[in-house]
Amino acid sequence: MRRRVAFTAGLMSVVIAATGCTDVPSPQPTPSPGDSDTPVTWQDCRSQARKTNPDLPRSMNVECGTVRVPQDWANADNGKTFDIAVMRIFTGDAKDKQGSVLTNPGGPGGSGLDFLPYLAPKLNTLMDEFAIVTFDPRGVGKSAPVDCISDADLDASFGYEPDPVSQEAFDGNVAIARRIADGCGDKYGEDLSLFSTEQTARDMDAIRGAVGDEKLTYLGFSYGTLLGAVYAQILPTKVRALVLDGAVDPQQDPVESSEGQAIGFERALTNFTAWCKTSATRCPIAADPKGAINAALEKGRTNPVKGSDGRLATAGWILWGVIFAMYSQDSWQYVGPAINNLSRGSADLILAMADAYAERDENGHYTNLFDANNAVNCADSEYPTVEEIRSLQSQWRAKYPLFGAPLALGLLNCSVWPAKKDPYPAGKAEGAPPILVVGTTGDPATPYESTMKLADMLGVGQVLTWEGEGHTAYPETTCIRRAVDNYLIDLTMPAEGLRCPAS
Numbered sequence: 001m002r003r004r005v006a007f008t009a010g011l012m013s014v015v016i017a018a019t020g021c022t023d024v025p026s027p028q029p030t031p032s033p034g035d036s037d038t039p040v041t042w043q044d045c046r047s048q049a050r051k052t053n054p055d056l057p058r059s060m061n062v063e064c065g066t067v068r069v070p071q072d073w074a075n076a077d078n079g080k081t082f083d084i085a086v087m088r089i090f091t092g093d094a095k096d097k098q099g100s101v102l103t104n105p106g107g108p109g110g111s112g113l114d115f116l117p118y119l120a121p122k123l124n125t126l127m128d129e130f131a132i133v134t135f136d137p138r139g140v141g142k143s144a145p146v147d148c149i150s151d152a153d154l155d156a157s158f159g160y161e162p163d164p165v166s167q168e169a170f171d172g173n174v175a176i177a178r179r180i181a182d183g184c185g186d187k188y189g190e191d192l193s194l195f196s197t198e199q200t201a202r203d204m205d206a207i208r209g210a211v212g213d214e215k216l217t218y219l220g221f222s223y224g225t226l227l228g229a230v231y232a233q234i235l236p237t238k239v240r241a242l243v244l245d246g247a248v249d250p251q252q253d254p255v256e257s258s259e260g261q262a263i264g265f266e267r268a269l270t271n272f273t274a275w276c277k278t279s280a281t282r283c284p285i286a287a288d289p290k291g292a293i294n295a296a297l298e299k300g301r302t303n304p305v306k307g308s309d310g311r312l313a314t315a316g317w318i319l320w321g322v323i324f325a326m327y328s329q330d331s332w333q334y335v336g337p338a339i340n341n342l343s344r345g346s347a348d349l350i351l352a353m354a355d356a357y358a359e360r361d362e363n364g365h366y367t368n369l370f371d372a373n374n375a376v377n378c379a380d381s382e383y384p385t386v387e388e389i390r391s392l393q394s395q396w397r398a399k400y401p402l403f404g405a406p407l408a409l410g411l412l413n414c415s416v417w418p419a420k421k422d423p424y425p426a427g428k429a430e431g432a433p434p435i436l437v438v439g440t441t442g443d444p445a446t447p448y449e450s451t452m453k454l455a456d457m458l459g460v461g462q463v464l465t466w467e468g469e470g471h472t473a474y475p476e477t478t479c480i481r482r483a484v485d486n487y488l489i490d491l492t493m494p495a496e497g498l499r500c501p502a503s
Helices: 013-018 046-052 073-078 112-122 124-129 151-159 167-195 197-210 223-234 254-277 289-302 315-326 329-343 348-358 369-380 386-399 404-409 449-458 478-490
Strands: 061-070 081-090 099-104 130-135 216-221 239-245 435-442 461-469
Touching: 046 061, 046 112, 061 073, 061 197, 073 197, 081 112, 081 197, 099 112, 099 197, 099 223, 112 124, 112 130, 124 130, 124 478, 130 197, 151 167, 151 315, 151 348, 167 197, 167 369, 167 386, 197 216, 197 223, 197 369, 216 223, 216 478, 223 239, 223 435, 223 449, 239 478, 254 289, 254 315, 254 329, 254 386, 254 404, 254 435, 289 315, 289 329, 315 329, 315 348, 329 348, 386 404, 435 449, 435 478, 449 461, 461 478
Parallel strands: 099 130, 099 216, 216 239, 239 435, 435 461
Antiparallel strands: 061 081, 081 130
């Protein structure tokens, strides 16, 4: 789950190819679009999808459209609406399928329309039976995007000292957070609360009705598991099958969630270190991986290397590059060369890795991922005060040496956010069918411990475990892929307690 540090599942391939218990109110009755809303008017958009992924097979049909939803489901009759951008990819004739699988890549802030062209080619068995549908959630991408953070402010945020020790340096970080929050508040005011998770979960039901499915079949990754869990609570009888991969624990408050990520990232770093020491040909810092990373961070503080684009590889940029790589074992191979290159005066690889995390292009422009990420997270939950965050910073630095303090500081934006809260429910999905909750033992961003907690909270969850590394599991191995496909296609749950091996 991406609060200040997490990565949208599935988007890492873009850069590599090129070089989250609080008491919340019960959900109030609000309108559901049912099955009579206007169907999607689909139009061919294969060229758009192939710009995203040039390797998308030509045998796959790609169509796009929009679904109109109320801006506020609690006041659906006021006439104010958002248009939600949707995409479907399928083989053969869509009319021959048994229905659709709705997908979400996570975030919050991840674009489904950017994600699906990469995911779809891996779903051959599933696509024999379903059209695969995705969407840009409200506030994201092509769906009424939130746009209120400048490129300069994002550069300042990512490049800033990740663990400011002096009060003056800490106050500088707070100033950036306030500038971002004030800019968004000035532009959107109370409308910022419209981008909450529960509002988006209700949009998912509008999409279900508009594509013609009687019940929802859903595959959600990372933050997408929270969307699925909220949907199951507010509309349990509309669920056919849900796969929640990379579980978020909805009963955790933001502090608990961020500390869980600190634990997860430190664990991933330890696992990376063990791999690096046994893979010296691919990891030139194998003699002392953690020491080399810490040395690079210190150099970024005192004598940063300049990249070919003129940017200085400060400790902030270096840390985000390392964080990027922790999301997938496939990306571990880039850490050693990137850190080694810094010692030789070259910053381009570590900056490219940080840019992949930040969704920053070669011209220094960002997507609206973090605009939306802030809008959603800050609408969903109450956050600690600036003073409490300062205390957490020192506590977590001692407990989680590399990632603890930065993750504490990641709470700052929402601590000063101006909009009111719209918390999501966190309880049983009474009346829903069995739900498959998938967890990865080495997941840094949604740690494995949350998997059973989400399954237990829902009351109808069953855990499927992948004993692998990285963020989310499907469709990484034959074992995971077969178990998930059988459930989504035939509603056949895997064996209780199934654990799939890493490879």
